[in-house]
Amino acid sequence: MRSMPGLVLAVLIAGCAHTPSGPAPVAGAPLELTVTTYPAKTQFDLKSQRGNVVLLDVWATWCEPCRQSLPLYQGLARTYAAQGLRIFAMNVDGDDAVPVEIPKFIEETKLALPILLDTDAAQSQAKLNVSVMPTAVLIDRAGRVRKIHQGFEGQKSLDELKKDLEALLAESADTNANGESVGENAGGLVGATKRGTLSKRCMQFQEDGDELVLENHLIDSREGSSGARGARGGGCGCN
Numbered sequence: 001m002r003s004m005p006g007l008v009l010a011v012l013i014a015g016c017a018h019t020p021s022g023p024a025p026v027a028g029a030p031l032e033l034t035v036t037t038y039p040a041k042t043q044f045d046l047k048s049q050r051g052n053v054v055l056l057d058v059w060a061t062w063c064e065p066c067r068q069s070l071p072l073y074q075g076l077a078r079t080y081a082a083q084g085l086r087i088f089a090m091n092v093d094g095d096d097a098v099p100v101e102i103p104k105f106i107e108e109t110k111l112a113l114p115i116l117l118d119t120d121a122a123q124s125q126a127k128l129n130v131s132v133m134p135t136a137v138l139i140d141r142a143g144r145v146r147k148i149h150q151g152f153e154g155q156k157s158l159d160e161l162k163k164d165l166e167a168l169l170a171e172s173a174d175t176n177a178n179g180e181s182v183g184e185n186a187g188g189l190v191g192a193t194k195r196g197t198l199s200k201r202c203m204q205f206q207e208d209g210d211e212l213v214l215e216n217h218l219i220d221s222r223e224g225s226s227g228a229r230g231a232r233g234g235g236c237g238c239n
Helices: 006-017 064-083 101-109 119-128 155-169 192-198 209-226
Strands: 034-038 043-045 053-059 085-091 115-117 135-139 145-150
Touching (some): 053 064, 053 119, 053 155, 064 085, 064 155, 119 135, 135 155, 145 155
Parallel strands (some): 053 085
Antiparallel strands (some): 034 043, 034 115, 135 145
16 A cells, blocks of 8 residues: 555545444435456446446455455345345555455455455545545445445444345335335336326227227226226225
8 A cells, every 4th residue: 555645545544443434425426437357457337237236345455344344245245146236345555555465365355256446546535535444335226326334343334234235225226316216117016096197098009999999998997996087996906
């Protein structure tokens, strides 16, 4: 870490020993982030992960809490992989740490997570305002930053992280920054009130006039029993 600017290094080292909880960011536009992979040195664009929930863990080889947190995050990656969780460990050391310190850290911690290189914390500082090691950035399926966990305090931090991850994994890609569904059919089901709109003739695909009349008659009858049309419907939305 000799190449990291002195002020940034001092702040991050101080943060490594102190683990406050960070404020929830105001989610807006998707995070734009392009960094280099390790050891392949290929380009990684966060856009490639749209549709997944991403935990982007910002860490350094000299950070002791990172030695505890990263192996545990590795377990989370296995547990929630089928639900769409992807975890990346983004290192903020300088270039001089790449050939020696990072391989040493990997060997000592048995780290197997995908590693990204953010040399001298350039992206972490400019786009995420990271000041604590480690910092876990939680990104939703639409690519927006939704939660930031600063520092790591063992099981307490892990439990809080799991709770937030499970909430994000339960959302669909068309959920807004407040966790509210915004798609036309975000819940996967068409409710009675929406069926009233979908049953209109302009929403049908049949071209034959007689078939349209019969189809609309059948829909009217079913909707009446479910509560979408008329006062006597049951309103259960089960047909």
